[in-house]
Amino acid sequence: MEARHLHQFHLPDALNATTPPERRGVRRDHVQMMVLDRATGQTQHETFFQLDRFLKPGDLLILNASRTVPAVLKATRLAGAEHVEVRLAHRLDESVWQALVVAQGVCIGERLRFSPTLEAEVVAQQTGRPFVTLQFSREGAALYDEIYQLGEPVRYEYIHTDWGLDYYQTVYASVPGSVEMPSAGRAFSWELLFKLQRKGVRLAYMQLHTGLSYLLDDRWHQDPRENIEQYMIPQETVEAVEQCKAAGGRVIAVGTTVVRSLETAVDTDGILRAQSGWTNLYIHDRYPLRVVDGLITGFHEPEASHLDLLSAFVKPELLYAAYQEAIDRQYLWHEFGDMNLIL
Incomplete structure (x- = not known):
């Protein structure tokens, strides 16, 4: 299956998460999680709080510390x-x-x-x-x-309640700059992060300040290459990646923003460099990932360019089958929805 066909699936309106999990009586770290095997397409189903079961001592999680502004x-x-x-x-x-x-x-x-x-x-x-x-x-x-x-936070067309800015933040966000929430990290709690660290999973941070993608008018279609966003990879994160790779661990990006930043910061010799700048890197099914081994992300709507990036991790036909399974199992989509771990 070509990657472009992955975009063509029907998402029932009932699976648009319109309410933060905390307002549905669910802790943010207890949303559902589908674990997808990159090689085989096999899936497992857990709550996000059980993430530590699928990670190993020496693995490295890289998180985007950008904080949402009320744009x-x-x-x-x-x-x-x-x-x-x-x-x-x-x-x-x-x-x-x-x-x-x-x-x-x-x-x-x-x-x-x-x-x-x-x-x-x-x-x-x-x-x-x-x-x-x-x-x-x-x-x-x-x-x-x-x-x-x-200001008020950017709210998408499927959101019918004026949820406050705090609902659009990750717990670890520290540097203001994103106009739309880097939502892959929303399900983390400090309790879960400490739990992972006790297991020997390391944490590192970078920043990519997300730009405005929701333009209100269908006549403005933004090609992924037009979406230029500011990022910063600190030296300590580069060193954490080097140490992880040398010890045989896996580098796991929390969100597509982290994937784009890390892959942008690789030089022509294949070495990750500490740097800051702007990226419009478009990652697709033929893109050879050079840094990232796994991904934590949400579920992305039909036609989203994020699906092209996911197909760099998983063959499009396997990803399509997993998405159909997520729909059948009533997983919830978008920033207040459920999670997908790809390893």
Whole structure:
């Protein structure tokens, strides 16, 4: 089966997780987990809290420490006093963001007021894309303070309740920057992380600040290669990977963001390097993974480019069969849903 056919499956609406597990009476670390064997396609079914059963001493989990920002803001156009919604898309520097302004006729030089103490000017537009570049009147921590006071988290079309920002955070997130939650790590609790460490599983961290993928309008289709996101791999994580590989352990990425970052940071000699930058790496079924041996992820909707990345781990026909089994077993999809361990 070609990877593109993997995208073509029917996901019943009832399997869209619209409510955080904690509000369904389930601990975040007790969602369901499907364990998928990369080589054979065989599956096992457990709760996520039993993750330690499938990992070995010496394995290394790499987690994305990026923290979700409340990226949906309300503003007033100073020319005309129209109220508009602004969705932050990518942070470019201490005071500059790319953003989606949900309004017609936004032009360079226009000013937006978010609060009595925060304004922004449109300083650039992108031809053929919906984003503009905003220069804010504040920068650094002061700008983040305003954003956290004023903003709401990005919520997708299947979410019908205004869940607060805390529901869109992982427990270990520490560096603000993601406009959509790096959701593969949501099911971890500190209790589970300590449990894994007691078994001898090591933890390491990196950052990839997710950009805006939910553009509200179907006419804006974002190719995976257009999704350019900022990442940082610290030296201690590189050293942890080297030690893990030398001892025969497995490097397991928590989320597709971690896979893309690690594989981007491999040089032409196949060596992982500590670095920071921007990545638009598109991973597919023919991409040779050079760092990552396993993946913890959620379940991805039909047509999602994440499915191409998953097919670099598992043959598309095996992945398709596993997804059909997950549907039959009533697994839940999306950021508040169930988990998939691929080893």
